[in-house]
Amino acid sequence: MLGQAPGEPVVIQPPEPPGLGVPASGYAFRWWVSVLIGGAQVAGNLTGRMQIDREEGAAGVATFSLYYPPGASVPTDLGGDAVMVDFISETGGTTTTARRYTGVAVEPRWDAVNRVMEITCSDKLQQRIEQMQIAEIDGLVGGAWSPDVFEAAEGRSRFDYTTERLSTVPAALDVSADGVIRVTSWYSQAPAFVFAEGSTLYQTVSVELAQAQSATNRVELNVDYRYSRLWERHDHYSWEHPGTGGLGGVGGFCHWRPQSTDLPDVDMIEQATSSAGMKLLADAEYNRLPPSNGDPCGTGQGWTNRFPNLVLGATWTGGRRWAQPVTERYSILMGTQVGLEGASEVQVLNRQSAAFEIEDGRSESWESDEFDAGEPGATDLVNDERREAAFLCTLQRAAVSVIGAHRGTTVSWQVPTPMGVGCDLVHTLELRDQVKVRGKCRRIVDEYDFDAGTAITTLAIAVMRGGGVSDPLTPPAKPAVDVTQADFVHDPLASQLGLRNESPIYDDALDGFAGNYDDRDDDINPNLEEFPRRMTITAPEIDSALRDEREVPVSVIYRVGIPDDLLEL
Known part of the structure; x- marks a missing residue:
């Protein structure tokens, strides 16, 4: 408007009376429209x-x-032709042209009796969105999106994808009068137009107040985040023949030889480890019998080793792996101050559930994969980026549902189209006629009656009310899921040696090595029991708390503040 300061609203004023006690005559407008269909002017029809x-x-x-x-x-x-409608008005010698619509003729109908073609046009918002690429939609809408919350985008409706993204943004999608697709925030700004007292058509101001009992002010979210925890446990074992005198190498052999016995071999240790449900790791060390030698102990006795894998002692590690499912179970409460205080007379709940799982092929092959040189313990197959995206999407959707429920008050009024022709859906409008109200424009309806010569525009704004403060919608901090010890050193395994009078009673349940002395006493005492030659170990049972699904409860509260738009009745 001429003389308007930059950034200041356009004030729509009623006509001023020419003198004291003389009623105003109103504005005088001449108007007409331009209608192009497929580039051809049809306004004359x-x-x-x-x-x-x-x-x-x-x-x-x-x-x-x-x-x-x-x-x-x-x-x-x-059908299918482009349609452009311009509104042209003239007052006080000034002519103004404004584009009011850009679209496509979609439903022409011919009335043969009256020779009238009735035409319905659409700006084809949905169809145009369907033609867009994912990257274009992301740039247009913004917001958050996650395949863990929604279905995968590929092969699906682009408009559905757009709607999903919009559900995380407090904004509206529409097409401008010039035919441009855009997204506009719900939040009101400084008013672009102010309609002063007396500027509206008589008895056209309408106020539809939001009903508190139907406005969602509290959302309860149950979110399950599942992943696999890969466990690796190391059990360290050792066995030493009691006849070595605690010596290693040739010294231990020489100490053992006068009272020689059965010995285990490497294969027996490997089989015992495997039978216990463990895998023998590469760190095994064996004190094998020495190789053949003419006089290894300096006693004048030669030594021939026909079984090089027999051992006088060994240290080894048995490894076990398993995958444990872990579920971080979040109970999230989100709402306005009123909703969180729990006032039942105005509290409307919206309960939502979401679950997403980090799937990783390593969990399926973990137990059978080759053991590397890794340390024992737990490895969580988490994906922090996916977790954050899913939570951000879920939280923003919930917040938007609360915000949208608090812009239910609608105020509408009518003005001559020339007075409202500059208003658009992107604008914040303020009304000071019969009520004082400010809000974001949510609907514009132009009605031109060519027989009566009237051009009237109905403007409707959404008024946001609620108050309170907002918490940042940051994903909940990841809870600490404790990890227990996974590296165990067991006491040296026992030895049971039979066929001597001093031999103990054989205990089949006792882990370790069992065998017999080479120099036996059974020729003197035929009742002596011959022990089986075997090596046995038992792996300790893994606690069910480490195998069964682990649930970790987390409770979080988010406050959603709602701006209070101007509303004075």
Whole structure:
């Protein structure tokens, strides 16, 4: 407007009376429209009424009728043609042209009796979104999205994907009068237009107040985040023949030789480890019998070793692996101050559930994979990036549902189209006629009556109310899931040696090595028991708390603050 300071709202004023006690005569406007269909001007054929309805979150629709007198050529292929409608007004010698609609003719209908073509147009918001690429939609809408919350985007409707992203943004999608797809925040800004007292048409101000009992002010979210914990346990074992005198190498052999006995071999140790459900790791060390030698002990006795894998002692490690499912179970409470305080008379709950799982092929092959040189303990197959994206998406959806429920108050009014022609759905409007109210424009309806000569625009704004403060919608901190010891050193394994009078009673349940002395006493005492030659170990049972699903409960509260738009009745 001429003389308007940059950034200041346009103030729509009623006409001023010419003098004291003299009623104002009102504004005088001359107006007409320009309608192009497929580039051809058809305004001269307009008859009846034209309506243009543009609303946030929906495709814009225009309807009008064209009269074709007898003998005139009637087009039969208008469907799909581009349609552009301009509103032209003149007052005080100034002419203003404004684009009011850009779309496509989608439903032409011919009335043969009255020779009238009724045309419905659409800006084809949904169809145009379907033609966009994922990256374009991401750039347009922003917000958050996660395949762990929604279905994979590939092969699905692009409009559904757009709607999913929009569910995480407090904003509306629409098409401008010029045909541009855009996303506009729900939050009101400084008003672009202010309608002063007396600027609206008589008795057209309407106030529809939001109903507290139907406004969601509290959301309860149950979110399960599942992943696998890969365990690796190391059990360290040792065995030493009691006849070595605690010596290793040739010294131990020489100490053992005078009272020689059966000995285990490397294969027996490997089989015992495998039978216990463990895998022998590569760190095994064996004190084998020495190789053949003419006089290894300096006693004049030669030594021939026919079984090089027999051992006088060994230290080795048995490894076990398993995967444990872990579920971080989040109970999230989100709401306005009123909703969180739990006032039952205004509290409306919205309960939502979500679950996502980090799937990793390593959990399936973990137990059978080759053991590397890794340390024992637990490895969590988590994906922090996926976790954050899923939580961010879930939290923002919940917050948007609360915010959207608090913009249910709608105030509408009518003005002559020339007075409201500059208003758009992106604008914040303020009304100071009968009520004082400010909010983001949510709907604009133009109605042109060519018979009555009237052009009226209905403006509707959404008023946001609620108050309170907001917490940052940051994903909950990952809880600490304790890890127990997974590296165990067992006491040296026992030895049971039979066929001597001093031999103990054989205990089949006792882990370790069992065998017999080479120099036996059974020729003197035939009742002596011959022990089986065997090596046995038992792996300790793994606690069920480490195998069964582990659930970790987490409770979080988020406050959602709602701005209070101006509303004075």
